[in-house]
Amino acid sequence: MKMRKxxxxxxxxxxxxxxxxxxxxxxxxxxxYCGGCHTMHNSQNGQLVDPNSPGGxxxxxxxxxxxxxxxxxxxxxxxxxxxGRDVLSLDPLVPNNECGAGxxxxxxxxxINDGHNGGNPSYWIPGHKSGHSINAPSKGLAxxxxxxxxxxxxxPSSILGCSSCHDPHGNESFRLLNGAHEVQAGAFDFVSPAxxxxxxxxxxxxxxxxxxxNAYLDGYSDWCANCHxxxxxxxxxxxxxxEPIGGSIAQIYNLYNGxxxxxxxxxxxxxxxxxxxxDPSSTIASTAGPSASSEVSCVTCHRAHxxxxxxxxxxxxxxxxLEEDGHNSGSYAIPNPYAAQTADQRSLCNKCHxxxxxxxxxx
Numbered sequence: 001m002k003m004r005k006x007x008x009x010x011x012x013x014x015x016x017x018x019x020x021x022x023x024x025x026x027x028x029x030x031x032x033y034c035g036g037c038h039t040m041h042n043s044q045n046g047q048l049v050d051p052n053s054p055g056g057x058x059x060x061x062x063x064x065x066x067x068x069x070x071x072x073x074x075x076x077x078x079x080x081x082x083x084g085r086d087v088l089s090l091d092p093l094v095p096n097n098e099c100g101a102g103x104x105x106x107x108x109x110x111x112i113n114d115g116h117n118g119g120n121p122s123y124w125i126p127g128h129k130s131g132h133s134i135n136a137p138s139k140g141l142a143x144x145x146x147x148x149x150x151x152x153x154x155x156p157s158s159i160l161g162c163s164s165c166h167d168p169h170g171n172e173s174f175r176l177l178n179g180a181h182e183v184q185a186g187a188f189d190f191v192s193p194a195x196x197x198x199x200x201x202x203x204x205x206x207x208x209x210x211x212x213x214n215a216y217l218d219g220y221s222d223w224c225a226n227c228h229x230x231x232x233x234x235x236x237x238x239x240x241x242x243e244p245i246g247g248s249i250a251q252i253y254n255l256y257n258g259x260x261x262x263x264x265x266x267x268x269x270x271x272x273x274x275x276x277x278x279d280p281s282s283t284i285a286s287t288a289g290p291s292a293s294s295e296v297s298c299v300t301c302h303r304a305h306x307x308x309x310x311x312x313x314x315x316x317x318x319x320x321x322l323e324e325d326g327h328n329s330g331s332y333a334i335p336n337p338y339a340a341q342t343a344d345q346r347s348l349c350n351k352c353h354x355x356x357x358x359x360x361x362x363x
Contacts, residue, residue, distance in 0.1 A: 026073075027168065027169070027170040027176060036073075037061060037062060037069050037168065038059070038060045038061060038062065039056075039060060039061075039062050040060060041056075042054070042055075042056040042057075042060075049062050050062055050063055050064070052064065059185075063138060064137055064138065065135050065136055065137065065161060066161050066162060066163040066168070066184075067134045067135055067136035067139075067141070067161035067162045067163075068136045068137065068138045068139065070136075070161075070162040070163070070166075070168065071087075071088050071104075071136050071138070071139050071141075071162075072138075073085075074086055074087050074088065074162075075087070075088035075089075075090075075139060076088065076089045076090045076096060078090070079091070079094075082096050082097055082205040083096070083202070083203070083204075083205045084096075084097070084099040084200075084201070084202030084203060084204060084205040084206065085202045085203065086205075087101060087102075087103060087104055087305055088103065088104045088105055088139060088141075089103050089105040090105070091105070092105045092106050092108055092109050092127075092308070092331065092332055093331075093332050094332075095308075095332060096205065097205055097206065097207035098207050098208055099200065099202050099205070099206075099207065099208055100199075100200070100208055100213070100214045100303070100304075101175075101303055101304040101305045102131060102303030102304060102305035102306050102307045102312055103305060103306060103307070104131075104132075104134065104139075104141060104305050104306050105306075106127055106130040106131065106306040106307060106308045106331070106332070107127045107128060107130055107131070107133060107134075107141050107306050108127055108140055108141075109126070109127035109130065109308065109329075109331050110124065110126060110127065111124040111125060111126065111329045111330070111331065112125050112126075112127060112129070112130055112308050112309065112310060112329050112331045113125035113310070113318070113328060113329055114316055114318060114319050114324055114325050114326060114327060114328045114329050114331070115316070115318025115319060115328070116318070117328075118318075118327075118328030118329050119328040119329070124329075125310050125329075127306075128142075128144055128145060128146070129310050129311065130306040130307060130308065130309070130310065130311075130312060131302075131303065131304075131305055131306030131307060131311070131312030132160060132304070132305060132306060132312070133157065133160065134160055134161045134162060134164075135158075135159075135160065135161055136161070143157055143158050143160065144157045144160070150227040150228050150229075151228060152225075152228040152229035153225070153226075153227045153228045153229035154229075155188055155226075155227035155228075156187075156188075159184060159187055159188075161184075163183070163184055164178075164183060164184060164188075164227075165177060165178060165304070166178065171194075173194035174194060174195060174196070174197035174198075174199050175197075175199060177194040177195065177223065178190055178194065179193045179194045180192055180193045188227075190223075190226040191226060192219070192222040192223050192225060192226050193219065193222075193223070194219070194223055195216070195217075195218065195219035195220040195222075195223045196217040196218050196219050196280075197214055197215065197216050197217060197220070198214065198215035198217065198282070198283065198284050199214050199284075200212055200213060200214055200284055208273045209273065210269075210271055210272075210273060210287050211285045211287060212284060212285065213271075213273045213276070213284060214276070214284070215282035215283050215284050215286065216276055216277065216278045216279075216282065216297060216299060217278060217279065217280050217282060218278050218280060218295070219278075220242075220278060220297040220298055220299050221241040221242030221295075221297045221298050222242060224298040228298075239296075240296060241296060241297055241298055241300075242278075242295055242296075242297055243295055243296065244292065244293050244294065244295055245277065245290060245292070245294055245295065245296050245352070246292055247292040249290075249352050249353075250289070250290045250291055250292050250294060252351075252352060252353065252354050253270060253275075253277075253289050253290055253351055253352050254266060254267040254270035254289035254290070255270075255354075256270075256350060256351050256354050257338070257341075258337075258338030258341045258342065258345055259338065259341075259342055259344055259345045259346050259350070259356045260338065260341040260342035260344075260345075261341055262350075262354055262356050262357055265289070266289075267288060267289045267291075268287065268288055268289075269287045269288075269289075270287075270288065270289020270290070271286060271287050271288055271289050272337060272348075272351055273337070274314050274315060274337045274348055274351075275300060275301075275314065275348050275351040275352070276299060276300060277290045277294045277295060277296060277297070277300055278294060278295040278296075278297045278300075279291065279293070279294040279295070296352070300314075301313065301314055302314060307334065308325075308326070308329075308331045308332040308333070308334060309325075309334060314334075314348070315334055315347065315348045316334060317347065317349075319347070320346065320347070321343075321344055321345060321346060322334070322336040322338075322345045322346070322347070322348075323336065323343050323344070323345070
């Protein structure tokens with residue numbers, strides 16, 4: 001009997017060590033720490049786990065919606081914390097370092113219009129137009145009050161949340177993005193797989209940089225089209241996405257080094273984190289600009305969550321000069337990547353379509 005007890009203790013200790021070595025990766029290895037998100041009885045130590053829902057929540061969640069649960073871990077906890085995994089900052093004027101996807105805090109803004117008449121309340125653009133409006137009442141986030149479906153597609157806005165795009169139970173995709181299968185308990189079907197991306201580490205909160213950035217390889221536009229539709233496949237005159245940029249655009253991108261240095265760039269150092277592109281040869285540390293076969297994608301111009309620009313723009317599409325961002329609205333000014341060269345930096349559309357040359361406004 002003593003030997004049996006000793007063996008059981010040894011086995012138990014070994015199992016404890018095994019799980020101790022993997023406990024830090026919350027979503028790894030499929031279904032992991034179930035109790036982190038779910039509660040069987042909405043009760044612990046005689047207290048309700050979610051006092052706001054005495055009868056419990058759908059899917060036995062510990063909070064009202066899946067996004068509420070996600071943001072209980074993935075939102076900024078203090079003014080001094082700056083973790084890359086936090087996608088909801090405390091203050092829209094002081095967001096976390098940008099790690100690629102944007103920040104839902106801009107959904108809380110009252111005005112993000114820095115374009116024409118942006119300071120006039122009649123022309124204010126509210127925060128729900130800053131990107132994807134997820135439903136997380138505990139964080140003040142709500143469904144889109146205007147759009148009933150995803151622009152270009154038919155995904156219902158009323159059910160949009162973190163788990164619409166990410167699989168909380170874990171998978172092998174970049175940022176746990178959902179693949180070609182049903183999502184949200186069968187509420188919608190994805191037909192295109194998750195994109196191929198090499199992601200930067202987000203644990204430290206370090207901002208993306210020319211030598212530390214997500215490397216987009218291929219498939220992002222097709223994946224976005226799961227919800228937004230493949231409206232670029234028609235003969236209409238719309239900006240292409242998921243298509244090779246060609247030699248001329250690649251040359252402009254590589255030469256353009258800002259309004260103040262429009263022809264001084266090189267292919268070896270042409271990469272700009274604010275205007276990324278897709279290329280199978282990209283790496284996290286690569287500084288190289290595109291080639292003719294590199295592709296423009298949705299994330300070339302937009303971020304996935306929200307920004308202080310309408311439509312989750314990587315820069316404000318409505319301003320003439322980047323320095324104008326934030327002036328009319330009082331919202332966060334997206335950093336100018338060429339600020340060290342000139343204050344008169346024009347739109348980053350010029351990175352691919354340089355129209356600065358011969359402009360009447362001298363840099």
